[in-house]
Amino acid sequence: MADRAEILEVALDGIPEGIALLGSEFQILFWNRAAAAITGYASAELISRQAPESLWMSCAWPGNEGADIGAQAGRGIKVHIQHKLGHDVPAIVRTLMLRDEFGGRVGTAIIFHPAESPDALPHGECEAGSSVEASQVELEERLGAMLENLVQGGESFGVLWITVDQAHELRRTHGAGACEAMLKKVEQTMANGLRPAEEMGRWGDDEFLVLSHERTPEMLAAHAQVLAGLARTADFRWWGDRVTLTVSIGAAQAEQDESLVELLEKAKAAMLISFDAGGNQIMSAPRRHACSPS
Secondary structure (H helix, E strand, C coil): CCCHHHHHHHHHHCCCCEEEEECCCCCEEEECHHHHHHHCCCHHHHCCCCCCCCCCCCCCCCCCCCCCCHHHCCCCEEEEEECCCCCEEEEEEEEEEEECCCCCEEEEEEEEEECCCCCCCCCCCCCCCCHHHHHHHHHHHHHHHHHHHHHCCCCCCEEEEEEECCHHHHHHHHCHHHHHHHHHHHHHHHHCCCCCCCEEEEEECCEEEEEECCCCHHHHHHHHHHHHHHHHCCCEEECCEEECCCEEEEEEECCCCCCHHHHHHHHHHHHHHHHHCCCCCEEECCCCCCCCCC
């Protein structure tokens, strides 16, 4: 009968994300098949060794000077990995400090996967074929039309990237059904604060996107405050217990000379700053140009 270590190894090898387990001196103790596929380095080349310096291109990777492991917790950060063949692989990385029962660090777990194509619109994760993916497609089409209209001299617009701060924990503790019920409740509550002609839809398993016609970053941020306040009033109960809900919002005003990818990256980055700061906050993405629209 296989022992627990063998069972764990088989399980980790079946995960589609790259998994690396590092010891206390950052030597590689485990390197799964996905990690090998992403980087080109086979497990046999790395086990019990320090990874090649060319692989750890970002200072955010453990073992590099100035590494900040805590900053990668949760949603992860974007880094650049150098493939064994020499080309650059953008990737999203999360790390987890491994500690013993006394709190001492015994190692580090690294989880990583390739980032989206530079030409792909950034959005939250969701299952292929789900209603969330259908919502993403509809919002992408509308965003494209709005940006084209702006380039041709039409009205300004902005986007609000919204995540529910408690979604991940609720899904972990109460299951996907409870989380989905909560998200629908939040969406219904925030919908009461939408302006005429505004659109809101799911942008990920835990996220929403609002397409707003507010004309300035200040007006967009004020509108985000209203929606955040409404989200806090959502009366969501599960098995009789009321769950307090808050949202983190990234607000970004569209500019004529930027792409949709750039616009959404601004909104996403602002949302992540809000979330990482403890949630229940609104962060406005800086504009590239100081002048305001006429």
